[in-house]
Amino acid sequence: MTTTTTLPRAPERARPYRGTKVRRQRVRAAWTFLAPMLITLALVAGWPLLRTFYFSLTDGTLSTLGDASFIGLENYLVYDNGAWYGLLTDPLWWRSVWNTVFFAVVSVSLEAVFGVIVALILNAEFRGRMLVRAAVLIPWAIPTIVSAKMWAWMLNDQFGIINHLLMALGLIDSPIAWTASATYSMWAVIMVDVWKTIPFVALLALAAMQMLPRDCYEAAEVDGIHPIKVFFKVTLPLITPALMVAVIFRMLDALRVFDVIYVLTSNASNTMTMSIYARQQLVEFQDVGYGSAASTLLFLIIALATVAYLYVGRKQLQLGGD
Amino acid sequence: MTSRQFRRLATRVGFWVLVAVVLIYAIFPFYYAVITSLKPSSELFTVSYWLDSLDVSNYVTIFSQGSFVRAIFNSILVSISVVAIALLLGVTASYALGRVRFRGRTTVMLVILGVSMFPQVAVLSGLFEVIRGLGLYNNPAGLILSYTIFTLPFTVWVLTTFMKQLPMELEEAAIMDGATPWVTITKVFLPLMWPAMATTGLLAFIAAWNEFLFALTFTLTDSQRTVPVAIALISGGSQHELPWGPIMAASVTVTVPLVILVMIFQRRIVSGLTAGAVKG
Secondary structure (H helix, E strand, O other), X not given: OOOOOOOOOOOHHHHHHOOOHHHHHHHHHHHHHHHHHHHHHHHHHHXXXXXXXXXXXXXXXXXXXXXXXXXXXXXXXXXXXXXXXXXXXOHHHHHHHHHXXXXXXXXXXXXXXXXXXXXXXXXXXXXXHHHHHHHHHHHHHOOHHHHHHHHHHHOOOXXXXXHHHHHHOOOOOOOOXXXXXXXXXXXXXXXXXXXXXXXHHHHHHHHHHHOOOHHHHHHHHXXXXXXXXXXXXXXXXXXXXXXXXXXXXXXXXXXXXXXXXXXXXXXXXXXXXXXXXXXXXXXXXXXXXXXXXXXXXXXXXHHHHHHXXXXXXXXXXXXXXX | OOHHHHHHHHHHHHHHHHHHHHHHHHHHHHHHHHHXXXXXXXXXXXXXXXXXXXXXXXHHHHHHOHHHHHHHHHHHHHHHHHXXXXXXXXXXXXXXXXXXOOOOHHHHHHHHHHHHOOOHHHHHHHHHHHHHHOOOOOOHHHHHHHHHHHHHHHHHHHHHHHHOOOOHHHHHHHHHOOOOHHHHHHHHHHHHHHHHHHHHHHHHHHHHHHOOHHHHHHOOOXXXXXXXXXXXXXXXXXXXXXXXXXXXXXHHHHHHHHHHHHHHOHHHHHHHXXXXXXXX
């Protein structure tokens, strides 16, 4: 979901209360109001995260969570009988890391390009614009599971409409097994994800475009500058900060992708991502220790990306003089 | 016709073609799901782009299964409870974060931002233990609890943004009249917050309605499942005999309410999605 790059500031005028009885009462009330939320977050996020870190250092299984014993870093890496074992030596894990990164980079890039194009269309003034905007939102409103199933049916190798259409157009000779083949399954997954999330990027880009000053465009029109040049010289630089926010959000989302891939291609190694890998170990193989190690690494990777995001976001805002 | 007029005409035609492509791209998959769901199973395997006759047997099939009806009920129960909890905790917390200056405020905001970035898989094993410890495994209540991990940070963040935009004078007047913070929230701010709450509530509802990973992991039996899991687990005799008709009927059934909600509230949703992200 959405959040922001900068922290909202409390109103400046609260200052005069400092040290007064009213102010003390307000601060006490603030913490009282925050407590239920903070306790809930601690229960569903903080504590479980710490437990996951701990489980990753044990040999726990799903049925023996209570009396798992501490085994240090053996789930990650261990030297035994002349060979290295553990998560860091598992080719399937590295395969899923690569798949995740590939999926995230390709799908988010496509979403950014198409999102901006759709936003440009919606930013033009034409009859029925509100209707088109509503229609563009539809993919975003459809549950991920449903969109995965819809596309699975359209991509069905024997009876799917996509193969039917491509064959009717003469683009392919024989039906393609989109979700089963090693070559196409990753692209099928990317295609579905791009379809579903273009609206999000488009709406954020559109909101940024609608806040741009009109006089730049009037000046460009008077000077007879080609619209494509105006786009690259004026629009794109001005919407870049907002676009970056959308892109980084989508990136963090894509790095933890689970449902669309789970429904389309299940646990196939061609499209296995870090989340799929971790859940398979945790739930299907019931190996909580090993699965938690994978979850922990996924968390660290996303945490690194988040820190990078906050750092870049702050830099961007400073550069933008905001 | 001069070349200039011709160019303008070509641009216009090109533009409308582009609009048509975008429209078809956005709508066609859903349209195709709808017509598939209205075909009898005998016609399912011949590709057609429109409907010759109407057949509701797929809908009869899914609604005669008690488990699907039960799943819809579970989804409604879970989503509405999640929205209620997120709004209750969100409004009070956003008052504290949006209206009061205190030490540690920035830290709290950073913690919330951090939690919203959590990959769900990272807390899966720990949360599994918590839910089982509380006796909520295979129970919608366990899902309600676990969904706060992604609805609460988002709700608090957006409501805080709205809350700090409200004029200071309102609150000063309330303080002068001796109102406690609780009274200030419920009597002064709450009436003004309804639009923001409707937006965040709607987004939280959609997020909860669509959630899959926790619902798949923390439930075991058909009677406790939510709709996304129920649809994902509809299966036939083998991988190649998936009952596509009923799957599409179920998909359309759970999507239509969402699409209608989005159509009605599209302005609100757009403002909610962009509230945090662009204005900052």
